[in-house]
Every structure is written in C-alpha cells, then in structure tokens.
Amino acid sequence: MLKSIPKGSLFFAPMEGITDEAFRKTILKLYPEWDYLATDFLRVPSAGHYPRKFIIRHFGKDLSNDENVKNKTMFQILTSHRAFTIDMVKEIVDLGYPWLDINLGCPSNTVTKNGGGSSLLLELDLLQTLMKNIRTHFPGRLTAKVRTGFHHTNDFDSIIKLLNDAGVELITVHGRTRDMMYKVPAEWSYIERATQISQVPIIGNGDVWNTEDIDRMLHQTCCHGVMVARGALKSPWMAQDYKRGHFTETASERTQRIKIFFKEYRTQLEQENISDRGLIKQTKSLSRFMFEGIESGEKHRRNLLLGQTVDEIYSVIEGL
Ligand SMILES: Cc1cc2nc3c(=O)[nH]c(=O)nc-3n(C[C@H](O)[C@H](O)[C@H](O)COP(=O)(O)O)c2cc1C
Structure with a gap:
C-alpha cells in the first residue's frame, strides 16, 4: 500500500x-x-x-x-x-x-x-x-x-x-x-x-x-x-x-548549476554506454530551456548546437 x-x-x-x-x-x-x-x-x-x-x-x-x-x-x-x-x-x-x-x-x-x-x-x-x-x-x-x-x-x-x-x-x-x-x-x-x-x-x-x-x-x-x-x-x-525558500537566482549561480547538472547527466549517460551520437543528441535537446537566463545564453546555445563531437559540446558547457 x-x-x-x-x-x-x-x-x-x-x-x-x-x-x-x-x-x-x-x-x-x-x-x-x-x-x-x-x-x-x-x-x-x-x-x-x-x-x-x-x-x-x-x-x-x-x-x-x-x-x-x-x-x-x-x-x-x-x-x-x-x-x-x-x-x-x-x-x-x-x-x-x-x-x-x-x-x-x-x-x-x-x-x-x-x-x-x-x-x-x-x-x-x-x-x-x-x-x-x-x-x-x-x-x-x-x-x-x-x-x-x-x-x-x-x-x-x-x-x-x-x-x-x-x-x-x-x-x-x-x-x-x-x-x-x-x-x-x-x-x-x-x-x-x-x-x-x-x-x-x-x-x-x-x-x-x-x-x-x-x-x-x-x-x-x-x-x-x-x-x-x-x-x-x-x-x-x-x-x-x-x-529552501530560495526565490532568486543570479546569472552566475545559474551558470554553475548548469555545469553541475550536465556533468552528472553525462556521467549517467556514459554509465549506460550510450553512443557518442546519443550523448550529443540528448545534451543538445536539454539545452533548449536551460541556457535561458545566463549571460550570452543564446550565443552559447548556438555554439553548443554547432558542436559535432562530445568534446566540442562539453567544452562549450565547461566554458560558460
Ligand atoms: C518535450 C515534452 C515532452 C512531453 N512528454 C509528455 C509525456 O510523455 N507524457 C505526458 O503526460 N506529458 C508530456 N508532456 C507534457 C508535460 O508533461 C506538461 O503537461 C506540459 O508541458 C505542460 O506543463 P509545463 O507548462 O510545465 O511545461 C511533454 C511536454 C514536453 C515539453
């Protein structure tokens, strides 16, 4: 029950x-x-x-x-x-x-x-x-x-x-x-x-x-x-x-959280032995809403979407 x-x-x-x-x-x-x-x-x-x-x-x-x-x-x-x-x-x-x-x-x-x-x-x-x-x-x-x-x-x-x-x-x-x-x-x-x-x-x-x-x-x-x-x-x-009653978020706080999120997400995807293609696709689709509200979010998102390899897209995230 x-x-x-x-x-x-x-x-x-x-x-x-x-x-x-x-x-x-x-x-x-x-x-x-x-x-x-x-x-x-x-x-x-x-x-x-x-x-x-x-x-x-x-x-x-x-x-x-x-x-x-x-x-x-x-x-x-x-x-x-x-x-x-x-x-x-x-x-x-x-x-x-x-x-x-x-x-x-x-x-x-x-x-x-x-x-x-x-x-x-x-x-x-x-x-x-x-x-x-x-x-x-x-x-x-x-x-x-x-x-x-x-x-x-x-x-x-x-x-x-x-x-x-x-x-x-x-x-x-x-x-x-x-x-x-x-x-x-x-x-x-x-x-x-x-x-x-x-x-x-x-x-x-x-x-x-x-x-x-x-x-x-x-x-x-x-x-x-x-x-x-x-x-x-x-x-x-x-x-x-x-x-936690935390009702505001600064752009830099948000940026750090995005990095932490994607680091963990990548680890989880890799544990499933996902192909590079799958990892790239999933990471790109998640960026749609997440990059809003950070400095130059649109520009970073465009760069991420242009990335062809796992290293390329994760270097965009690490460089936020
Ligand atoms: C990408 C995407 C996939 C969705 N897939 C499902 C689904 O599998 N089952 C479902 O009940 N609703 C699905 N929905 C609808 C959402 O659960 C939700 O009802 C809808 O987006 C409205 O809530 P929101 O304004 O908080 O986005 C999906 C929505 C989105 C954006």
Missing part, C-alpha cells in the same frame, strides 16, 4: 525523449527535493506485445530494483481503444510497478490520429469503460493526466467526475485543451474548478516557470500539488529552491 501524497508535493513531469532513466537518475541524485517523478509515456501496442525487458528498460533497469524509487515514480502509458491495454496493465502489475498513470493529454497528431492521448477525451462512454477496466486489473495507485478537453472545455466537469467514478486516485490537470497545444497561457481556473468537484487530489500543471509560480498555483487554485515540465527543464533545481 502506497503512502498518501502529502499536500504541496512537487512532481517532475513526464516528458517524452527526456525523462528516461539517465535523466531521472540525475534528478534523483542532484535534486531529491522533487517528491515524485514520472516516466515518459510508453505506447501500448495495438499488435503483439513488448518483451518484458523492454518494459523494464522504459522504467529503467537499475531504478526498477529500487523500491523507494518505484514508489515515487508514475509509470505512464499512452493507449487507445484499439491497443492491448489490459495485457500491458497485467505486465506492469506482474513486474511489480506500484503506480500507473494514464496519459489523456498527449496532443500530437500522430498520437491523436490513432485514437490515443487527448483524443480519448472525445468519447466519454468509451473512456469510462476503458478506465474502469484498467481499475479492475490494477491494484496499485492508478492516476491520470488530462488536458481540459480536446476541442473545447464543455465536458471538463464530466471528465473529472468520470475519472473519480472509475476509481482514479489522483488527477493531474494540464490547463489547456488539445487544440490549444502549448500556444496560450495555461488556464489555471480549470485546475481550481477540478479541486471543487473532485473527491481525489488534483495536481496542477501548466506554465509553472519558477518558484513563485509554484506558490501562486498552490494558492490560486487550491490544488494538492504542482507538476512542472518545461520550467523544470529550465531549472531542474526548482524544487530544491522552493523547499
């Missing part, structure tokens, strides 16, 4: 292509102040099934042996009505993962065209059957991450109630519809609305960029906890700052 989630908890959001094992190990080591983490989504296959090894690798081979980490990490799946969801749920149960999160928010065309992610919000009867079915087969902590709707928010209340009725134990609300993608500011009023109608805790998500935003979201929406995605890529140390 998992312990209940304390009020004010901070969640590092699932991010495809980013929150893999090496990344989560880096976060766990440097910034244990994040209360909860998530795997990026694992797509449930519509034909055949994944070998167990593949599922374990998605969560992380080493992390799968750590009960403490398993208890604080949501294993997220992305499914559709065509996919073999229950087979996958049973595998996750057999492998001993205690926390399953259902992705009801992914907006990408490839995913929604195949009936997955946010498009599951289009037909609520079918969604209810799916969620109840998952609940029947998953005895652990079942949670869901939703957008406020697909084209519009007219069904928002029904979605939250449906998830409550299906036995979901915690709901993360990203305050945007699928059609909004990432364009407009996240509408926190829907997070507040969810807290008013849900019997289970609501985690707020969307446009938390700094420690002050964490406070604002908690107070403005009365949400139970806060999940941070892009802001946590910009400042992976945000939870540490928040818990």
Whole structure:
C-alpha cells in the first residue's frame, strides 16, 4: 500500500525523449527535493506485445530494483481503444510497478490520429469503460493526466467526475485543451474548478516557470500539488529552491548549476554506454530551456548546437 501524497508535493513531469532513466537518475541524485517523478509515456501496442525487458528498460533497469524509487515514480502509458491495454496493465502489475498513470493529454497528431492521448477525451462512454477496466486489473495507485478537453472545455466537469467514478486516485490537470497545444497561457481556473468537484487530489500543471509560480498555483487554485515540465527543464533545481525558500537566482549561480547538472547527466549517460551520437543528441535537446537566463545564453546555445563531437559540446558547457 502506497503512502498518501502529502499536500504541496512537487512532481517532475513526464516528458517524452527526456525523462528516461539517465535523466531521472540525475534528478534523483542532484535534486531529491522533487517528491515524485514520472516516466515518459510508453505506447501500448495495438499488435503483439513488448518483451518484458523492454518494459523494464522504459522504467529503467537499475531504478526498477529500487523500491523507494518505484514508489515515487508514475509509470505512464499512452493507449487507445484499439491497443492491448489490459495485457500491458497485467505486465506492469506482474513486474511489480506500484503506480500507473494514464496519459489523456498527449496532443500530437500522430498520437491523436490513432485514437490515443487527448483524443480519448472525445468519447466519454468509451473512456469510462476503458478506465474502469484498467481499475479492475490494477491494484496499485492508478492516476491520470488530462488536458481540459480536446476541442473545447464543455465536458471538463464530466471528465473529472468520470475519472473519480472509475476509481482514479489522483488527477493531474494540464490547463489547456488539445487544440490549444502549448500556444496560450495555461488556464489555471480549470485546475481550481477540478479541486471543487473532485473527491481525489488534483495536481496542477501548466506554465509553472519558477518558484513563485509554484506558490501562486498552490494558492490560486487550491490544488494538492504542482507538476512542472518545461520550467523544470529550465531549472531542474526548482524544487530544491522552493523547499529552501530560495526565490532568486543570479546569472552566475545559474551558470554553475548548469555545469553541475550536465556533468552528472553525462556521467549517467556514459554509465549506460550510450553512443557518442546519443550523448550529443540528448545534451543538445536539454539545452533548449536551460541556457535561458545566463549571460550570452543564446550565443552559447548556438555554439553548443554547432558542436559535432562530445568534446566540442562539453567544452562549450565547461566554458560558460
Ligand atoms: C518535450 C515534452 C515532452 C512531453 N512528454 C509528455 C509525456 O510523455 N507524457 C505526458 O503526460 N506529458 C508530456 N508532456 C507534457 C508535460 O508533461 C506538461 O503537461 C506540459 O508541458 C505542460 O506543463 P509545463 O507548462 O510545465 O511545461 C511533454 C511536454 C514536453 C515539453
């Protein structure tokens, strides 16, 4: 039985292509102040099934042996009505993962065209059957991450109630519809609305960029906890700052932290025997938000993106 989630908890959001094992190990080591983490989504296959090894690798081979980490990490799946969801749920149960999160928010065309992610919000009867079915087969902590709707928010209340009725134990609300993608500011009023109608805790998500935003979201929406995605890529140390009451950061402090982060991240990637190409790709993709807010950040980022070898890109980071 998992312990209940304390009020004010901070969640590092699932991010495809980013929150893999090496990344989560880096976060766990440097910034244990994040209360909860998530795997990026694992797509449930519509034909055949994944070998167990593949599922374990998605969560992380080493992390799968750590009960403490398993208890604080949501294993997220992305499914559709065509996919073999229950087979996958049973595998996750057999492998001993205690926390399953259902992705009801992914907006990408490839995913929604195949009936997955946010498009599951289009037909609520079918969604209810799916969620109840998952609940029947998953005895652990079942949670869901939703957008406020697909084209519009007219069904928002029904979605939250449906998830409550299906036995979901915690709901993360990203305050945007699928059609909004990432364009407009996240509408926190829907997070507040969810807290008013849900019997289970609501985690707020969307446009938390700094420690002050964490406070604002908690107070403005009365949400139970806060999940941070892009802001946590910009400042992976945000939870540490928040818990230490550290609300400002100088450019030079930020520069030092970036160096420390990438040093550890490189170590973790190398321990996985990643190819140079993989290491370069992952490091470049992480620089997107992190170089904001340091002196000549744009220039340094351009130089990093031009780097062709591991030495070249890491010399840009060391020279910041
Ligand atoms: C690169 C990237 C990958 C993402 N991958 C996932 C994912 O695998 N599962 C998921 O539920 N959300 C995913 N998201 C959405 C985020 O978890 C989050 O809901 C969204 O970015 C809004 O939060 P933010 O304003 O703090 O970034 C992704 C977002 C980004 C930027």
